[in-house]
Amino acid sequence: MKSTEMPLNEKILNKKARIGVIGLGYVGLPLAVEFAKKGFQAIGIDINEERVKKINAGESYILDTEEKDIEALVAQKRLEAVSHYEVLKHLDTISICVPTPLRKTKEPDISYIVSAVREIARYLHKGQLIILESTTYPGTTDEVILPLLQSSGLKVGQDFYLAFSPERVDPGNPTYKTNNIPKVVGGITPQCTKMAKLLYEQVIEKVIPLSSTKVAETVKLLENTFRSVNIALVNELALISNRLGIDVWEVIEAAATKPFGFMPFYPGPGLGGHCIPIDPQYLSWKARMNDFNAKFIDLAGEINKLMPEYVVTRVVDALNHREKSVKSSQILILGVAYKKDVKDSRESPAEEIIRILQKKEAQILYNDPYIPEFVLDNSTIHSMALTDELLEKTDCVVIVTDHSCYDFPGIVEKSNLVIDTRNATKGIEEPKKIVKL
Numbered sequence: 341m342k343s344t345e346m347p348l349n350e351k352i353l354n355k356k357a358r359i360g361v362i363g364l365g366y367v368g369l370p371l372a373v374e375f376a377k378k379g380f381q382a383i384g385i386d387i388n389e390e391r392v393k394k395i396n397a398g399e400s401y402i403l404d405t406e407e408k409d410i411e412a413l414v415a416q417k418r419l420e421a422v423s424h425y426e427v428l429k430h431l432d433t434i435s436i437c438v439p440t441p442l443r444k445t446k447e448p449d450i451s452y453i454v455s456a457v458r459e460i461a462r463y464l465h466k467g468q469l470i471i472l473e474s475t476t477y478p479g480t481t482d483e484v485i486l487p488l489l490q491s492s493g494l495k496v497g498q499d500f501y502l503a504f505s506p507e508r509v510d511p512g513n514p515t516y517k518t519n520n521i522p523k524v525v526g527g528i529t530p531q532c533t534k535m536a537k538l539l540y541e542q543v544i545e546k547v548i549p550l551s552s553t554k555v556a557e558t559v560k561l562l563e564n565t566f567r568s569v570n571i572a573l574v575n576e577l578a579l580i581s582n583r584l585g586i587d588v589w590e591v592i593e594a595a596a597t598k599p600f601g602f603m604p605f606y607p608g609p610g611l612g613g614h615c616i617p618i619d620p621q622y623l624s625w626k627a628r629m630n631d632f633n634a635k636f637i638d639l640a641g642e643i644n645k646l647m648p649e650y651v652v653t654r655v656v657d658a659l660n661h662r663e664k665s666v667k668s669s670q671i672l673i674l675g676v677a678y679k680k681d682v683k684d685s686r687e688s689p690a691e692e693i694i695r696i697l698q699k700k701e702a703q704i705l706y707n708d709p710y711i712p713e714f715v716l717d718n719s720t721i722h723s724m725a726l727t728d729e730l731l732e733k734t735d736c737v738v739i740v741t742d743h744s745c746y747d748f749p750g751i752v753e754k755s756n757l758v759i760d761t762r763n764a765t766k767g768i769e770e771p772k773k774i775v776k777l
């Protein structure tokens with residue numbers, strides 16, 4: 341039987357299914373690579389020509405995806421990237437991994453999903469499986485995507501399959517990668533769930549089927565809201581501890597010795613990245629659309645948003661203590677990535693910290709080995725080489741991101757004053773120099 345005539349389940353089991361991934365970012369690229377590694381032919385579609393060129397040249401722009409893998413898979417013709425959608429007509433499965441940001445009004449912006457789905461609808465054919473991976477509000481798959489796809493006249497569960505399966509990848513995590521993070525899938529019909537599960541089982545160690553797309557969408561929002569709420573709780577504890585004159589880090593570490601009923605979360609300079617500051621707002625918005633105010637979720641967001649301002653207060657107070665004003669002081673920000681060991685600065689708390697300090701007329705410098713330049717409100721700042729001279733001449737160093745490659749004892753030794761928002765200086769006894777969150 342020619343592979344074009346084979347039912348989709350057989351194509352998947354025989355690795356004859358042609359896999360499409362729309363959006364080759366932190367989520368899509370590792371997924372496409374995983375399929376290609378397992379013997380499928382994977383085709384990535386991205387509107388960013390630069391990214392497409394890089395993949396086809398065997399280059400990686402994502403830290404967790406190794407260049408040698410891309411190079412080998414492209415050479416074996418298992419992985420290819422394109423910037424047009426005509427290729428969709430030859431694909432058997434399509435995973436959508438495009439961004440889901442917020443609008444200026446803080447409402448969900450699912451326009452990237454909608455534009456990708458409109459293209460899929462043009463080429464939709466019998467036997468195709470469409471899976472949305474982008475994080476979104478409950479109802480996106482069945483209320484928005486399904487009608488767009490069914491406008492083709494094809495029927496879901498019979499002619500084509502549609503499911504939601506959230507990506508849980510954690511960039512920079514050395515243990516958990518795309519292939520060993522359990523994956524949940526929920527289809528529009530039981531047949532859709534079955535097909536999506538079968539596909540992902542070929543590349544992911546454990547796949548958990550769910551009763552609907554809405555449940556699968558909500559699972560992802562619960563996971564990230566759980567983090568946002570718990571981080572807000574410890575951020576509030578940091579503010580309380582400061583007033584009480586106790587070390588919040590010591591409190592959390594001691595509480596974590598309890599082997600049950602407690603899970604440690606840590607305070608910091610504020611939330612960052614494409615997920616934790618945004619995803620809870622998708623859930624809160626959907627609740628509001630259903631006449632429910634998600635007070636808990638919104639309060640967590642408010643508390644987390646206070647943190648950059650709080651960090652600046654600590655900087656101002658520490659300089660004041662040394663009879664210096666923040667105005668004209670030279671302040672070195674260490675780390676502008678949103679978390680350690682990643683080259684992603686989206687929604688980084690460093691943005692707001694720098695913005696507030698600049699308003700106070702401080703002179704801002706930064707170093708981040710992963711982010712050579714940082715664009716803030718249309719102006720570009722460049723990372724400075726982290727030299728002893730730089731540390732010695734700046735009035736204050738603010739550790740915003742605790743990259744593993746930083747030599748914190750050395751940094752403290754050469755600096756005049758260090759504001760540590762991450763407990764990166766734990767164990768270094770320099771109470772006169774170090775101010776913790």
Ligand SMILES: NC(=O)c1ccc[n+]([C@@H]2O[C@H](COP(=O)([O-])OP(=O)(O)OC[C@H]3O[C@@H](n4cnc5c(N)ncnc54)[C@H](O)[C@@H]3O)[C@@H](O)[C@H]2O)c1
Pocket residue numbers: 362363364365366367368385386387388391437438439440452455456473474475476507508509510511614615
């Ligand atoms: N980054 C993470 O750690 C992470 C983890 C889990 C889930 N997610 C979710 O996964 C989704 C993707 O996030 P990401 O971090 O990979 O984003 P990203 O910005 O790194 O990558 C998205 C890619 O999609 C491309 N794109 C945008 N519109 C397109 C279109 N219409 N057609 C083709 N390509 C298009 C962009 O050019 C970009 O390369 C989001 O919903 C995010 O919330 C992200």
